[in-house]
Amino acid sequence: MPFEFPIVDAPLLAHRGASLYAPENTLPAVERAARMGAKWIETDVQLTADNELVIIHDLELDRTTDGSGFVAQHTLDQIRQLDAGSWFGDGFRHCRIPTLEEFIRCVTEHGLNLQLELKELSGREYQLADRACEALAALWPFDERKLFVSGFSARCMRRVAENLPHVPRAIALICVPDDPDAYAEEVGVQIIHVQDKFVDDHALQLIRASDTEFGVATINDAERASYLLRSGVESVLTDDPLLFDTERLSGADRARA
Secondary structure, three states: OOOOOOOOOOOEEEEOOOOOOOOOOOHHHHHHHHHOOOOEEEEEEEEOOOOOEEEOOOOEOOOOOOOOOEHHHOOHHHHHOOOOOOOOOHHHOOOOOOEHHHHHHHHHHOOOEEEEEEOOOOOOHHHHHHHHHHHHHHHOOOOOOOEEEEEOOHHHHHHHHHHOOOOOEEEEOOOOOOOHHHHHHHHOOOEEEEEHHHOOHHHHHHHHOOOOEEEEEOOOOHHHHHHHHHOOOOEEEEOOOOOOOHHHOOHHHHHHO
16 A cells, blocks of 8 residues: 655654653653654553553553553553653653553643554554554544554564555654565564664665665654764654754754754
8 A cells, every 4th residue: 555755754753752852652641742843652561461552661560650560561550550660750740641542642632643553562562452442443633643563573464454444554663674665565564663773874775775764763862963964864763853943053964844
């Protein structure tokens, strides 16, 4: 199915929301990113023990909540009781982990586009992809806002393609493949995301020679982000939606931002 390129029509995606300014993957992080002028939000979705969809990055609860153990071994009711904000700052005490439905409502109310990353457990890829696609089909305003689904699992991406063939997909990798276009075709995606620490001059040569759209994560340095965008990368993921604040940029880079 043909897609309009570039799929990500802005240089920055707010990584887990404005995660330098509010607890990652929470509604305050979305609201803060929107106020800062973000156009795209990246977030992560997982399945609970009772097959509900919640927004959290880590497979375990320990780092970003006052809970402990695997997300997939807790029910939605148990997860909703957790504090997901105090670790970041006292002003976010009692912030909750949102459901996917709550997150989508917040994103769309603020006029944002969404990258939804599937955080699968090996062996449950189809369950996560099916539930996420079912929710997106019911909740996402396809005629009004842009969306793509991403993940590290090729199995998940193929399942998304079966369920929602009209929705673009991205595979998350560590390194740029030797043949990005062949890799994208094999997995059935339109975008490849890679880690910045592995993007050297050779990797940028491969990116420039490719017809596949590329994003790089996670970059909080404006000079580095600007360099990558000048060098063939279509977008970067950042914790700071103000990364391209015009007061920080030279005249040449300000035009691009």
